[in-house]
Amino acid sequence: MDGCFSLDNQLCFRLYTASRLITQAYHPLLSEYGLTYPQYLVLLVLWEQDAQPVNDIAKRLMLETNTVTPLLKRMEAEGILTRTRGSQDARQIIVALTPKGRSLQERLAEVPETIGNSVLCKRITPETIPDLFAMLDDIINQLHPCI
Amino acid sequence: MDGCFSLDNQLCFRLYTASRLITQAYHPLLSEYGLTYPQYLVLLVLWEQDAQPVNDIAKRLMLETNTVTPLLKRMEAEGILTRTRGSQDARQIIVALTPKGRSLQERLAEVPETIGNSVLCKRITPETIPDLFAMLDDIINQLHPCI
DNA sequence: TAATTTTATATCGCAAGCGATACAATCAAA
DNA sequence: TTTGATTGTATCGCTTGCGATATAAAATTA
Numbered sequence: 001m002d003g004c005f006s007l008d009n010q011l012c013f014r015l016y017t018a019s020r021l022i023t024q025a026y027h028p029l030l031s032e033y034g035l036t037y038p039q040y041l042v043l044l045v046l047w048e049q050d051a052q053p054v055n056d057i058a059k060r061l062m063l064e065t066n067t068v069t070p071l072l073k074r075m076e077a078e079g080i081l082t083r084t085r086g087s088q089d090a091r092q093i094i095v096a097l098t099p100k101g102r103s104l105q106e107r108l109a110e111v112p113e114t115i116g117n118s119v120l121c122k123r124i125t126p127e128t129i130p131d132l133f134a135m136l137d138d139i140i141n142q143l144h145p146c147i
Numbered sequence: 148m149d150g151c152f153s154l155d156n157q158l159c160f161r162l163y164t165a166s167r168l169i170t171q172a173y174h175p176l177l178s179e180y181g182l183t184y185p186q187y188l189v190l191l192v193l194w195e196q197d198a199q200p201v202n203d204i205a206k207r208l209m210l211e212t213n214t215v216t217p218l219l220k221r222m223e224a225e226g227i228l229t230r231t232r233g234s235q236d237a238r239q240i241i242v243a244l245t246p247k248g249r250s251l252q253e254r255l256a257e258v259p260e261t262i263g264n265s266v267l268c269k270r271i272t273p274e275t276i277p278d279l280f281a282m283l284d285d286i287i288n289q290l291h292p293c294i
Numbered sequence: 295t296a297a298t299t300t301t302a303t304a305t306c307g308c309a310a311g312c313g314a315t316a317c318a319a320t321c322a323a324a
Numbered sequence: 325t326t327t328g329a330t331t332g333t334a335t336c337g338c339t340t341g342c343g344a345t346a347t348a349a350a351a352t353t354a
Contacts (some may be wrong), residue, residue, distance in 0.1 A: 004332045005191055005194055005195070005252070005259065006191070006192050006195060007188070007192065007195070007207065007208075009259070010168065010191070010259070011207075011262075011263075011266065011276070011279070011280070012170060012173065012184070012262065013168045013188060013191075014280060014281065014283040014284065014287065015162060015165050015166040015169060016166045016170065016184075017209050017232045017283075017287050017291075018162050018166075018283050018286045018287050018290075019159070019162040019163045019165075019166040020209075020311075020312095021209070021286070021290040021291050022158065022159045022286065022303080023159060023160060023163065023311095024289060024290070024312085025290055026159065027312090028292060029312090035226065036339065036340080037159070037163075037340095038339080038340065038341090041160060041292070041341095042152070044152055044153070044154050044160075045154065047152055048153060048154070049161070050153070051318085053303095054301075054302070054303060055302060055303080056171075060154065061154075061160075061164075062164050062167075063340095063341075063342090064341080064342060064343090065302075065303055065304075066303090066304075066306090066341080066342065066344090067340065067342065068303095068341085069302095069303065069304055069305090069340050070304090070305095070340085071339085071340075071341085074339080078312095086302090089301090089302080089349080089350075090302095090348085090349055090350085091301065091348070091350070092301095092302060092303080092305065092349095093300040093302080093304095093305065094206060105152070109228075109277070111155070112152065112157075115158075115159065116158075118289075118290070119158065119286060119289060119290070120289075121285050121286070121288075121289040122285055123281055123282045123285040124282060124285055124289070129283065131157070131278075131282075132158070132279070132282050133158070133161060134270055135271060135275065135278075135279050136161040136164075136273055137161065138163050138269055138270040139168070139169065139266060140161065140164050140165050140166045140168060140201060140270050141268075142265075142266060142267075142268040143163075143165075143168040143169060143171070143172055143265070143266070143270070144168050152349060167341075167342095168348095170341095171342085174342090174343090178343095183309065183310075184310095185310065185311090186309095200332075200333095200334080201332075201333065201334095202332060204333090210310095210311075210312090211311080211312060211313090212332075212334075213311080213312065213313085213314090213333090213335080214310065214311050215333095216314065216333065216334055216335090217309085217310080217334090217335095218309080218310075221309080233332095236319080236320075236331090236332080237318085237319060237320085238318070238319045238320070238331065238332040238333065239319095240332080240334095241329095246349055252322085272329065284344075294349080
């Protein structure tokens with residue numbers, strides 16, 4: 001087939017570009033608080049459930065610990081969270097929010113809506129978003145190396 | 148609203164994860180030829196139109212030159228392409244494929260179909276892909292800093 | 295209990311991404 | 325034509341992202 005190689009036909013390129021661009025949209029909102037987008041993701045996980053081992057955070061974000069560990073160390077250095085050796089299982093590192101980390105939740109309260117509004121357009125509306133989510137979730141479930 | 152912060156409600160996280168996972172799916176196919184996914188994107192651009200200045204490649208991929216320049220230098224070092232100073236405009240660097248770079252097109256011919264097959268699932272089919280593309284294109288157009 | 299395997303986390307090395315900045319070539323204007 | 329602005333590319337510094345590998349604790353098995 002002609003155009004098989006065309007960039008315009010590539011699903012991955014669209015996902016890659018959309019992901020980069022929307023992450024860039026977060027940047028001005030997060031950098032105000034010295035955060036990066038992956039760090040914001042860690043906060044989302046910890047706001048949902050505080051005091052989790054590294055592995056649980058990594059699994060939730062579908063990242064490897066070799067990505068998450070240095071990220072968490074930087075956040076620890078910023079005073080956003082603490083990393084303490086687990087008491088039952090001494091292999092684990094329990095990651096918990098500091099007051100500063102918790103306080104960011106209120107300060108970042110308007111971020112989801114701001115991003116949401118900046119993305120809304122003809123085909124991306126409250127009505128179509130569930131369809132998009134379902135398709136993206138299908139791709140993710142299809143590809144992620146869940147046992 | 149409750150759950151506004153939930154990861155499950157985040158469009159960006161889905162895009163980010165889907166993008167990472169599908170890029171990972173390319174990895175075994177590309178690493179066989181010593182290529183990374185962004186390098187493969189450069190090849191797609193050059194196969195479509197050889198001998199382009201750095202800026203045109205960057206614009207096509209919606210990346211900055213500070214990302215593309217080092218990437219191109221690595222590909223030059225691999226003997227995949229050449230970077231030559233432009234003759235009309237001495238500021239430009241014209242990027243052109245070497246025979247090795249061109250030959251990769253045949254060798255990677257089966258990549259799109261392999262990836263396509265690995266993504267196909269309930270909601271991702273030849274019938275639904277155009278819808279997904281249209282939505283992703285909408286997001287990209289909405290967000291990308293095109294003048 | 296001793297040996298083996300598994301698990302949780304970390305380290306290393308390298309390739310993106312990207313904000314900030316530099317620099318030289320070109321263009322525009324005075 | 326000289327000055328000033330713009331353009332095309334590159335450099336620097338930092339944070340991911342990830343394959344490969346290491347290490348120590350725990351679980352399993354012999």
